[in-house]
Amino acid sequence: MKNLGQMMQKVQEMQSRMSEMQARLGDMEVVGSSGGGMITAMLNGKGELRRVKIDPSLINASEKEMLEDLIVAAVNDAKGKVDAAAQAEMSKITGGLPLPPGFKLPF
Numbered sequence: 001m002k003n004l005g006q007m008m009q010k011v012q013e014m015q016s017r018m019s020e021m022q023a024r025l026g027d028m029e030v031v032g033s034s035g036g037g038m039i040t041a042m043l044n045g046k047g048e049l050r051r052v053k054i055d056p057s058l059i060n061a062s063e064k065e066m067l068e069d070l071i072v073a074a075v076n077d078a079k080g081k082v083d084a085a086a087q088a089e090m091s092k093i094t095g096g097l098p099l100p101p102g103f104k105l106p107f
Contacts, residue, residue, distance in 0.1 A: 021089045022046075028085060032078025034070045039090060041074040047082050049075060 025045030033040045038055035052074070058067055 002030045009019060017093045021093060023087055026083075027091060028069070028082075028091045030078050030085065032076065034073035034077060038066075039070040039074040041071070041078045043082050045079040045085060046083055047079055 028045030028046065029042055029050070031040050031042050035055075035058070038058055040053045042050060042051040042053075043049055052071060054067070054071070058070070060067075
């Protein structure tokens with residue numbers, strides 16, 4: 001029974017660290033860019049889009065599709081950075097053990 005008690009304590013510690021990690025990720029701001037920095041997208045650590053900045057020189061009705069593509073690219077760049085930061089935080093909690101394929105963070 002001693003091992004079960006120790007295991008439950010470890011689980012509680014991990015839950016506490018997961019909650020702390022989620023709070024840190026929620027406060028984190030990650031910026032992605034495209035078009036040589038002419039488009040930037042800011043996401044929080046949970047992957048929620050917070051802000052998009054567009055260089056005024058890109059605002060041209062005849063190039064609408066290019067602008068849309070650049071916005072998507074900037075958001076995807078930021079999302080990749082968020083995923084990497086979340087993975088690094090999770091690695092701290094799991095002691096560097098790799099997560100199983102398809103494992104999603106609990107948010």
